[in-house]
Amino acid sequence: MALLEISNLTKTFGGLKAISGVTFSLAQGQIMSIIGPNGAGKTTLFNTLTGIYRPNKGAIVFNGKSLVGRRPDQIAASGIARTFQNIRLFPDMSVVENILVGMHVHFRQNPIQTLLRLPTFMREEAEAERKAVELMHYVGLNGVGNETAKNLPYGMQRRLEIARALAADPKLLLLDEPAAGMNPQESEEITKLFRNIRDQKGITILLIEHDMRVVMKISEHICVMDYGEKIAEGSPAEIRSNTRVIEAYLGRGAAEELHLETSA
Numbered sequence: 001m002a003l004l005e006i007s008n009l010t011k012t013f014g015g016l017k018a019i020s021g022v023t024f025s026l027a028q029g030q031i032m033s034i035i036g037p038n039g040a041g042k043t044t045l046f047n048t049l050t051g052i053y054r055p056n057k058g059a060i061v062f063n064g065k066s067l068v069g070r071r072p073d074q075i076a077a078s079g080i081a082r083t084f085q086n087i088r089l090f091p092d093m094s095v096v097e098n099i100l101v102g103m104h105v106h107f108r109q110n111p112i113q114t115l116l117r118l119p120t121f122m123r124e125e126a127e128a129e130r131k132a133v134e135l136m137h138y139v140g141l142n143g144v145g146n147e148t149a150k151n152l153p154y155g156m157q158r159r160l161e162i163a164r165a166l167a168a169d170p171k172l173l174l175l176d177e178p179a180a181g182m183n184p185q186e187s188e189e190i191t192k193l194f195r196n197i198r199d200q201k202g203i204t205i206l207l208i209e210h211d212m213r214v215v216m217k218i219s220e221h222i223c224v225m226d227y228g229e230k231i232a233e234g235s236p237a238e239i240r241s242n243t244r245v246i247e248a249y250l251g252r253g254a255a256e257e258l259h260l261e262t263s264a
């Protein structure tokens, strides 16, 4: 059964169709990318999926339940976590505190327990901190638990965002341009991290990415958007040789280069 099924999804802003009748599905455990030129509607798709926008038409079914009309916090609690195109951390909080924020969707304490610092609260807090430190190590951040988030180098802030998303224990992870601003070595390392997240934690991944080396290396399936419409979908090899995708987005030179690199 598909974990996520999107059918005939449409989102307009005034007269502009940012998403126009898009249909695709994502199987449990799959890594899928959404690519396409600037303004194609990729981020709007994420914002519609996570309840920031309500679609004008269409259905979004996650884990057998409709998400249309549900609030972002309800959607997060149902198992969808995301990172953003522009990193959104709590800049003045520590690394561990930022990860703890990601866990709040599952905290069970009520305000009385918290205020009185009852044993249940203390136990849950200690357990949450232990889990936060574990996740910090998992994403490759070591010895920086007490550092203020804003003082971390850019690549480490990206990893921290991923740790915070994982802290919510998601079934589906949405990554919006996770390799943006990274050098080739950093993007290669982060690609490995995504594969580990899927292989070791069984988390399904949907990513928007402009770095075609990352996309072609990691994706099992690719969906291509242009002017709000899905213009193609398929395996990396199918997408690299799709004439419409080459014309709308990849360009002939880039497609040939990618073909040579991946067949080398």
Ligand SMILES: Nc1ncnc2c1ncn2[C@@H]1O[C@H](COP(=O)(O)OP(=O)(O)OP(=O)(O)O)[C@@H](O)[C@H]1O
Pocket (backbone or CB within 6 Å): 013, 016, 018, 036, 037, 038, 039, 040, 041, 042, 043, 044, 045
């Ligand atoms: N809140 C909004 N109000 C009005 N128009 C919007 C809004 N959000 C997005 N748009 C428009 O919808 C279209 C799709 O934008 P979107 O950001 O989803 O594209 P994208 O594929 O993510 O682009 P990029 O690769 O540059 O991030 C664009 O024309 C954009 O200007």
